[in-house]
Amino acid sequence: MKKILILGASGFIGNALYKELRSYFDTHGTYRTATEFFSTNHQFHHFDMETENIEILLENLKPDIIISAVRGNFDAQIATHFSIINYILRHNSKLIFISSANVFDAFTNYPSYEYDKTLSQSIYGRFKIKIENALLRLPNRQYNIVRLPMVFGKSSPRIKEIKTIIDLGEPLEVFPNVVINTTEIQKVTQQLHYIINRNRQGVFHLGSSDLTHQKDFIEEICEGLGFENPLFKNVYDSNYDRFLAVLPKDNKLPKNLEITISQVVEASTKK
Template sequence: MSNPQHNNRILIFGASGFIGNTVYKELLPYFNVFGTYCNAKGFENNQVFFNYDVEKDHMYELLNAVQPGVIISCLRGDFKAQYKAHEELKSYVATHDCKLLFLSSDCVFDGKFEFPSYEHDLVKAESSYGRYKISVERMLQEIPSEKFVILRLPVVLGVNAPKIEQLKQAAMHHAAFEVYPNLIISVTLADKIAQQVHYIINKKLQGIFHLASEDVVHHADIFQEIASKLGDKSPIFKNVYGRNDDTYLAILPKKNTLPKTYRITVEEVIEACTLKEEIYTLKN
């Protein structure tokens, strides 16, 4: 029989990052949650946060200390070091009563251009980042399916998202902000990802999920609309053309769809990025 206390223990690798910390805050009231940080400040005295450097440290001591029932990987850093870390995670998960949720990316499809991509489409990547994510996905698929979940993410936005902060700074200083007029993307919010992860854990789901909006938008259009709603100041939009024709780097949910409450649209993402207090801040 599984131990309820053990199943309630969650360890988030990369819990100090933008997405990892949002997931941590969502799960904290409901689970016994632990996390790792590397260089981020403010976590040194937090008793449930452990310092972990993916390029220097091994995971075994930490895993044995926490004994998590669920591991969430939001790791960042050197790809070779991350791959080795996930080999350790795979080994641990395969031999313990434990499940791994791996945050992957739409970049596993950045070698495809013509259509949006769904959960069971053939992956094809040109970027080193996309190829790294594919390598970890394939590694995890060697263990029993009930032991892992692959969560592919699109462009992740939100009031405090790094990309939106960059947009605000560019607007404030009338500086350049790169947009891709021919690139069609899907998007989401970090808060929505956290809710979806919570649901997936509660329902003990497995498989590949595309945690993305149900619709798509041109890269340039969404950032220009967000900028126009944030205030009177505007960045200098620098158009970057990767290809002559429209190119898709969009993932959409199809087979593994979540209940309506846990879905999101492009319009809802734009609305969440342009809250009234933020508009006031930029206009004044």
Template structure:
């Protein structure tokens, strides 16, 4: 779905994290971008577009009224109760500022109580974990109060050459250490670079609704990491198989009713190719 276009001033909550910082680097050349950080003070305190904000300690209202964002991207971490209060304040700000939209970084965890089939955008959510239940509560809050100002961006496993999971895999390969794989778990995946492209597109086109920013196809967890490993070189980690049942279970979200253009979509094979590129030096701006 699309809403009217407008000049964008973007506030990324959680701009020091893996996803938030990648979005910052992607969007900075094109928009008036502001970010928050909580820890890693030395890395961000001298950057004028970063403001210190910790959900357990600070009020978001002062930041919102100072920056007056037209797009709020929430990639926050922290205490669930405090996070919920922050999002309630974001809703109140958005209700008073109809030009402001909210993009909430959610995940496949909102379906972790379902395991027999993959899940699509309009499927009912169901979670058995605290994290999944919390994300459902935020999704509900936003969709019920500011539906035409809300984008719910559900992510699968997010990989990439500098992603935590691939860095861990490389370490396990180097040290011949255990790397857990789940032979009966069917998943979707994506890369951080593709997520950044997709979010950029969603902002440019003022889209709202629920988006599954995941690969168009599925793969078994074990097969995905064995394939990535085979492309990284001849050495292997110690693959430790973890079984939760004898049958396949699904932790897979698929785009169906709210797809982005083909150029903004991704497949499992493309995820594998990107994850097996030459390792890069991690940098924080």
């Protein structure tokens, strides 16, 4: 049985992955902030990347696959991922790196595909690119780069934030000229399970197969949640449509693992 270590398994994406994979693999996870559940579950391991070296944990566990869903200080993340790369080169294991559509946020005229050149204007996007570039120098069998757009879901932080803002009577910031795709957490976990099972290699874009304007999407979410006439604050950062979307071209998944905008809305707002 393959041994999997999920970095950031106490977070939204990491914990959903842990729940998806734990019945099929010897699945372990890391947490930073102790709770009774994490500290008493022997599959979870405390790790603070700002004060600890990940190689100690890796040498003790010897995972076959490391999934990085960790968040936090960018410099600490970069150091941690470079240590992971050193480890997987010595042990012939694999790193699955959860990246972001923001690695393309300097390109605004069209959607981005798996092997398009990356270029970002944001600190967040440039940090992701630095780790991606290090992975792209590895043998194909030793990495996956998985780029995600905004991830929603019934209990997702984004849905909770929308509810909180509306409950407070504050306006929701929306971007009428930004064209996006999105995804939903349960579909993401199924897609990653498939990638692991089939030992797929390379770069994957796990967004919805269709596009929409960000404002239209948020309006649909609000309607699905049952909010009538929420306040919106339109933010225009361009006179033209600006794309921030990741679509697959070279590494497509089976049809049953694809998702549409309407399915994201339905899954994120169902009672």
